[in-house]
Amino acid sequence: LVLEYEGTRYHGWQIQDNGYTVQEALSDAIYKISGERTMPHGAGRTDAGVHALGQVASFLTNSRIPGERIADALNAYLPRNISVLDSRDVSLDFHPRKHARGKHYRYLVLNRSRRDVMFENRSWHYSAELDVEMMNKAGSTFVGTHDFTSFCASGHSVKTFERTIHKATWHRMGDLLVFDVEGSGFLYNMVRIMVGTLVDVGRGKIIDSDVRDILERKNRMLAGATAPADGLYMMKVFYNEEDYDTKLR
């Protein structure tokens, strides 16, 4: 499944005890169309309040509904803040997270003095003036393969903090500052800490060469604050076709 959701009213992607999640909403819809209780796998565990325009999920079913028809079937039962854009049969061992070879995230900063009711819960409202050219310049520091320890929420253990970033750019679109970042994978809160740090550059609190220093010193305390979840959008997950397409295997 390729799906989009407005994350404001969900406690993130992953099932948990104290709140309804996108994964559960999807599981409930799958139950309604198939009678089967199953928990779909997702490409990424978006946090509470984070949105998705291209999350990818998969699940195993005995349903006779053809793969391409699953999208419409699920949409008939899903809440209106979740929409399945596309569906297809994939090979049995396809896993949306393990096979992902990259992801594209976008972050929106609403940079004007007054709030915008239409971007409430969908952007980080930041009133002070920001130098988007400096932010863009500093963002390029992330491009390449680096140890991103400084840009990972502390207390998270992973095999390696090394990730490859292919693109990290800012551009202004009216009152919105748009951050696009693509990479092989992302650590916990990595995009939001990148944004918090680059906003520090934009307001002149630090300069672009400081970002390289922060990166090299591998210490979360040195980077900026974690930007709010509201502005983050999971845009796209990249795969090699042969990893999911049954015809190519």
Next chain:
Amino acid sequence: LVLEYEGTRYHGWQIQDNGYTVQEALSDAIYKISGERTMPHGAGRTDAGVHALGQVASFLTNSRIPGERIADALNAYLPRNISVLDSRDVSLDFHPRKHARGKHYRYLVLNRSRRDVMFENRSWHYSAELDVEMMNKAGSTFVGTHDFTSFCASGHSVKTFERTIHKATWHRMGDLLVFDVEGSGFLYNMVRIMVGTLVDVGRGKIIDSDVRDILERKNRMLAGATAPADGLYMMKVFYNEEDYDTKLR
């Protein structure tokens, strides 16, 4: 005040018994900054679910807060789906509805098969193919001074059903069909009935010359359905400066 609001969670503009309204929310914020209980006048009574990007409202106060500072003061207390964009002192007899010499409304139709979670409650989701050029052509029928009885919710008595429309155009913006209509004033549900009728043109149920016929026959039953409130935006209210500016009087 010039204000914007996301109307989804309000029972429209005007105070009523069975639900919280924008007017009340504004009244509550005025009370918090001034200690005065007053009900602001609005330029238009938007229905439940209708949005505004340029509603105009005024109120009488003994507060010593300068007119230009009222916006920030109110925003500190207003819910986050209402935002005051601008505020100023106006002449004592200014009335936002009575002095309005025109209004601009916009209507958004989301015209694609799958819903868009980001435009949920903010557009009319219409899946079937629509011919936007035909809709635009038919829309021009409304331009000029006409009796709009056919485009007014029945059971509403007004002095005259005559209104002047200056502009009524459709254009496509990706999956969105955008209807912009400007006029001297609008009858109850007028924009939404215009949209319902023009969508009938777009799907080929009626042709553009039928719209002229519907207009001339002055009968609500002949026009299309009332389009949902969700897609309607009050964009701007027009005034003659001398009607509000104390310096010009």
